[in-house]
Amino acid sequence: MSTSDRDAVRAIRGGDREALAHLVQRHQGRLFGLVLMMVRNPAAAEEVTQDTFVRAYAHLDQYDENRPFYPWLAAIAVRLSQNWLHQHARTARREGSALDAAPEPLTDAGVLRHLITSERDRHLWQTVATLPSGERTAVILYYREEMPVRDVAEALGVTTGTVKTLLFRARRHLHERLEVEDPVQEIRP
Amino acid sequence: MTLDDRLRALPAPALPRDLTSDVLGRVEQLERRRSASATEVHGMRLWGPSRAAWATAVLLALAAAALGASIATGQLPLISMSGGFRLGNLPTRVSDLPLFVTGLALYALGLFSSLRPDRRTSP
Numbered sequence: 001m002s003t004s005d006r007d008a009v010r011a012i013r014g015g016d017r018e019a020l021a022h023l024v025q026r027h028q029g030r031l032f033g034l035v036l037m038m039v040r041n042p043a044a045a046e047e048v049t050q051d052t053f054v055r056a057y058a059h060l061d062q063y064d065e066n067r068p069f070y071p072w073l074a075a076i077a078v079r080l081s082q083n084w085l086h087q088h089a090r091t092a093r094r095e096g097s098a099l100d101a102a103p104e105p106l107t108d109a110g111v112l113r114h115l116i117t118s119e120r121d122r123h124l125w126q127t128v129a130t131l132p133s134g135e136r137t138a139v140i141l142y143y144r145e146e147m148p149v150r151d152v153a154e155a156l157g158v159t160t161g162t163v164k165t166l167l168f169r170a171r172r173h174l175h176e177r178l179e180v181e182d183p184v185q186e187i188r189p
Numbered sequence: 190m191t192l193d194d195r196l197r198a199l200p201a202p203a204l205p206r207d208l209t210s211d212v213l214g215r216v217e218q219l220e221r222r223r224s225a226s227a228t229e230v231h232g233m234r235l236w237g238p239s240r241a242a243w244a245t246a247v248l249l250a251l252a253a254a255a256l257g258a259s260i261a262t263g264q265l266p267l268i269s270m271s272g273g274f275r276l277g278n279l280p281t282r283v284s285d286l287p288l289f290v291t292g293l294a295l296y297a298l299g300l301f302s303s304l305r306p307d308r309r310t311s312p
Contacts (some may be wrong), residue, residue: 017213024209032208033201042205053212058219121200128199143196174192 005069013060024053027070030145031077037140038081039088040129048084052077071147075155078137085133127177135170138163249297253290 004026011019031052036045055076056063063072128136134156141152142163149167153160190198 021209021213024212028208029201029204032204036202050208050212054215057216124195124199144199
């Protein structure tokens with residue numbers, strides 16, 4: 001945990017709302033990217049990102065100061081995103097074909113253009129976004145968030161072996177879809 | 190550039206707007222709700238704004254008061270003459286009164302606890 005995060009958490013526990021504002025400003029962009037990749041809907045990602053901060057504030061007494069803050073926050077975001085996905089899937093089943101036929105907003109280049117300006121990066125984002133939910137979450141946490149496999153496993157609620165399998169499959173799928181020449185290698189934590 | 194390198198360099202999408210004020214607003218609401226439910230004990234709202242619970246409490250208090258008054262004055266409790274109660278089940282000595290009132294209070298406590306489980310604090 002960075003010193004500033006630790007200080008902010010202590011200040012929040014002491015009732016300092018200004019410290020909470022600083023913490024939100026520091027992590028909201030990174031957290032939004034994670035949630036967006038999971039739920040693939042910018043409006044829903046905003047909502048879930050807010051929910052994550054509020055949930056973290058409400059359960060701040062359960063946070064262990066000796067551990068890094070962001071992985072704890074990311075674990076909450078992953079759980080809330082998974083809840084949103086399950087709820088969304090239930091709604092889609094209940095509403096029938098109308099929602100099933102609706103395109104995923106993140107695969108829509110027009111929507112993504114506002115969020116990522118580089119065309120090459122956008123293409124990679126869109127490709128990662130087509131991976132199954134577990135694989136794309138593992139990819140974002142391991143590569144972009146630079147979290148160790150152990151922390152990724154904790155955030156996803158699975159074993160480290162499962163995370164390695166998810167990453168291996170994700171890389172294989174991405175190789176196929178991006179047609180890159182890099183050989184598939186085993187992930188080493 | 191390998192795939193791993195490209196994934197590590199995957200940029201964060203731009204956040205459409207600052208969420209700070211929204212989050213602080215929702216935290217404010219959360220704190221207000223917490224203050225309003227200061228009577229919560231171990232996840233149970235004992236004296237929440239339930240009309241049924243309050244009506245039951247008033248009836249129990251009146252019954253206890255009538256019983257106490259009748260014992261103190263040496264008269265038979267009015268409630269025993271209306272049927273449904275047998276005199277043998279009711280305390281007939283002043284020394285029994287605290288035990289009886291305590292029993293009523295515990296009954297009321299258990300009733301409210303079962304009536305008003307608070308689900309908002311569930312994880």
